[in-house]
Amino acid sequence: MQVTPERMNLLTEIPATSATTTASIASHLAISAVERDTGLSKDVLRVWERRYGFPVPERDTNGERLYPLSQVERLRAIKRLMDSGHRPGKLLSLSESELDTLSSRQNRPRRGDESGDLQRQVIERVRGHDMSGLRQYLSIWLMKQGLQDFVVETVAPLNRAITEAWMRGELEVFEERAYAEQLQVVLRSAMLPSVNSTSEPRFLLATLPNEVSSLGLLMMQALLAPEGVQYTSLGTQVPIPEIAAAAKAFDADIVALAFSASFSSKQAVASLESIRSVIPESTKIWVGGELIRRLRRDIPGVTPTGSLADMLAALRQWRVEHPAA
Amino acid sequence: MQVTPERMNLLTEIPATSATTTASIASHLAISAVERDTGLSKDVLRVWERRYGFPVPERDTNGERLYPLSQVERLRAIKRLMDSGHRPGKLLSLSESELDTLSSRQNRPRRGDESGDLQRQVIERVRGHDMSGLRQYLSIWLMKQGLQDFVVETVAPLNRAITEAWMRGELEVFEERAYAEQLQVVLRSAMLPSVNSTSEPRFLLATLPNEVSSLGLLMMQALLAPEGVQYTSLGTQVPIPEIAAAAKAFDADIVALAFSASFSSKQAVASLESIRSVIPESTKIWVGGELIRRLRRDIPGVTPTGSLADMLAALRQWRVEHPAA
DNA sequence: ACATGATATTGTCTAGGACATGAATATCTC
């Protein structure tokens, strides 16, 4: 992830006439802004500085930290590598170039090339800011494949490709956001017909607090919709006790939770054990999303679904075990 | 907001066998969990304790704070009152009962009673967890009124009514979430037909980082869609520089930002000034959402739209000033 | 090769002090 000047420019927080809290001087960010933009807590930023000697922000007249954009950019790269399993101690002692190598190795080349063309087509439209063209293109593939195959075979790898393109500096963050938004429109419109399904099992969908991404949840929903199952989504960032109460109120058979890669695995394990202990054994808990691959130990009573295909398999399995009453 | 035992029960974080970070012992929350659930930062929680003597959490064997649920509940009430303009110094010195009075006074009675019936109908369905019934009911009103009137005259007051019902303890948080999710489905399906609009002006929609609610953004979108304007949404939590870059890339005439009541007004002002200074004067900035009423001073070059109706008026105004080329 | 124990790593918590911004209040002038 080489930091080109243009790229930095786009990330420049603006000279705020009087604001200290959020923004700061043109080319530097205050600690709260860095927390926002990197997802690393203030405590972590400070303790890394103490322990590893990075980042080393400048200071304003008041002794407060001011992070140069170059360091913020590097922190972002580090965070991403951590999200895919690396440990901070290693990463923080690496040189700039070693980091770059690691980042690019991350972008493993796609195996099949059939999906390559689609990905190029999509990325091209995103880069050209042709949102309606993008939507049409996605819709066509959706119709061709059907919702489930579209989600499993096209959308999942596509999301990875988009993230990788962003890491290579080919896409801006806002382009990624705009892509996600259009994808959402496409998926939601395809899900509308099955909004009134009534067959078993009954799903409750949500993400935990601190989860930023909503796409994983939506993909789960899109996968379940054509199965005709009943699902109720609570949306993102639902406190644990609320999930428990909702599971009871909606009489859910399965509580499905989505976790993106950036979710703290520590917190995830704690939360899952927490939820598991409040809702009855008869209610299953399924967990999906990028995080799963990083979860070492199993959590008793919680079913990890490492991929969306796994999730469908688990659903079929459930139906075998629970023949209609 | 009387804290009934049942209500507390629902809010109970679960005895986690080994988790300290997120959850804690049955009836108590660790500081990070309180931060999550109340939206008050750890710093604020600690400094309030020091200065005002509330909250006064217990301590675990390790000297770490453990907040009883009753205090968390009270903190939530305080936060809500702050969101509607009260100052912490006053609120924190109030007794339990005084807080209750203030909370209930908050719920000003609806003026017209015509909307009262609809609200009762909706709340009844939400409480009965009849999500498809709710969706149907909302859809009927949507068809009756048309999207724009539905949003302005029905959804906006309805959202307030739901929040108030929650404050009175008539609705659980998860019920509010489920409601929001269904509303989203209804609104999005109504917006689909106008997804390919091409007429002027060109909108860019987003919320800033730290914004939790996505409903305000969606309502803005729903209002704009029938006008045939072109809009691109970047979704929630978009960093300022990204918004700026996107405004340029999409050649936006107007950048519209949504702020919920719980957004820090300090941060909002700083961010808006920040954005204003990076994008060209010719690109307008419109701001909507509950927060607006709490903003004291004007921000030069930023148009506040205190209500959704205001926003439509502003749009008409813009069109007068910018006759099609 | 695999289980067990020792060590290192890492994130989060604690305390109390400091300061800048914005709100509220007092003072001055007309």
Next chain:
DNA sequence: GAGATATTCATGTCCTAGACAATATCATGT
């Protein structure tokens, strides 16, 4: 008395530096 300006108060965020628990890694013994 009204309005402008200065002063005091209120409040959130930041600071340092130490501590500890949970996990990951490594080493040892079987």
